[in-house]
Amino acid sequence: MSTEHKKRDLVAEGEASYRKWRDEVAADPEVQAVAQEEAAKKELWLQLVEARQAAGLTQAQLAERLGVSQGQVARVEKRGYDSLTLTSLRRYVTALGHGFALEVQVRQPVQAEQLRRVAVSR
Numbered sequence: 099m100s101t102e103h104k105k106r107d108l109v110a111e112g113e114a115s116y117r118k119w120r121d122e123v124a125a126d127p128e129v130q131a132v133a134q135e136e137a138a139k140k141e142l143w144l145q146l147v148e149a150r151q152a153a154g155l156t157q158a159q160l161a162e163r164l165g166v167s168q169g170q171v172a173r174v175e176k177r178g179y180d181s182l183t184l185t186s187l188r189r190y191v192t193a194l195g196h197g198f199a200l201e202v203q204v205r206q207p208v209q210a211e212q213l214r215r216v217a218v219s220r
Contacts, residue, residue: 131207142182146190147175153194163193 123129150160150171157171164171174182174190184202191200 143175143177143179149191149194149198150175153198155194160190160193164189 150157153160155163157175158168161168161171173179174186188200191198
């Protein structure tokens with residue numbers, strides 16, 4: 099039984115250590131910026147796939163409308179693809195057909211001091 103008790107303590111220590119590390123990493127502005135950029139990439143590819151499917155198009159059909167290969171459409175729709183230009187994105191959305199629009203949102207980064215003020219005011 100003492101071995102089981104030691105294992106449980108090691109697990110609890112490991113979990114506590116992980117939580118501490120996770121909180122420290124989450125508080126790092128550089129890590130937050132990278133995480134936000136990666137999340138935006140993930141959201142974009144998924145939105146493109148969902149929009150194409152909502153338009154009732156296959157990758158091959160969309161590729162034909164764009165005048166590119168199906169492989170190029172697949173590449174654009176691939177998770178993590180980050181070489182998409184604004185012009186290519188506009189062409190992609192236009193090729194989806196009527197009812198689809200491209201919206202770009204620019205957000206001002208929240209400064210660490212602003213975050214502290216909000217946290218203190220609560």
